[in-house]
Amino acid sequence: MSGGVEWALHCCVVLTSVEEPVPAARLAQLHDVPPTYLAKQLQALSRAGLVQAVQGKSGGYVLTRSPALITVLDVVEAIDGPGPAFVCTEIRQRGPMASPPEACTAPCAISRAMASAESAWRASLGSVTIADLANDVESDYGNGALAGIGAWLSPADT
Numbered sequence: 001m002s003g004g005v006e007w008a009l010h011c012c013v014v015l016t017s018v019e020e021p022v023p024a025a026r027l028a029q030l031h032d033v034p035p036t037y038l039a040k041q042l043q044a045l046s047r048a049g050l051v052q053a054v055q056g057k058s059g060g061y062v063l064t065r066s067p068a069l070i071t072v073l074d075v076v077e078a079i080d081g082p083g084p085a086f087v088c089t090e091i092r093q094r095g096p097m098a099s100p101p102e103a104c105t106a107p108c109a110i111s112r113a114m115a116s117a118e119s120a121w122r123a124s125l126g127s128v129t130i131a132d133l134a135n136d137v138e139s140d141y142g143n144g145a146l147a148g149i150g151a152w153l154s155p156a157d158t
Contacts, residue, residue: 012050030152044078073125085118
């Protein structure tokens with residue numbers, strides 16, 4: 001999983017704390033990350049329909065729907081794509097002890113184990129929403145943590 005996933009998740013969580021669009025540069029400043037790289041993650045979130053880019057002087061990014069309707073898996077797939085984390089290359093059909101293709105009609109034990117893990121991983125990420133993460137941030141850092149971030153992000157402070 002790429003580092004962009006972490007950055008995108010943090011951005012989605014902090015966007016729950018504001019009503020107005022937040023410029024990408026302000027989000028990058030908050031997280032102390034390179035603005036151009038974060039902009040790419042925000043563009044990927046926008047292409048996936050998770051955030052909307054608002055143009056103009058008061059422009060920036062906003063969530064497109066309730067944080068309770070955006071899952072961690074949605075963000076992972078927006079940033080890293082929907083493909084599987086593990087792709088079997090049928091290594092068992094290579095080398096001096098290669099199995100013939102006709103002997104490899106079913107996935108091998110390794111491929112089955114990885115597919116099972118992938119399924120569990122996706123189910124777990126699909127069960128956690130941005131709203132859940134925002135609630136956890138409040139639990140971890142104290143009530144008002146996101147309100148403080150929202151105030152810092154507000155246009156009056158830029």
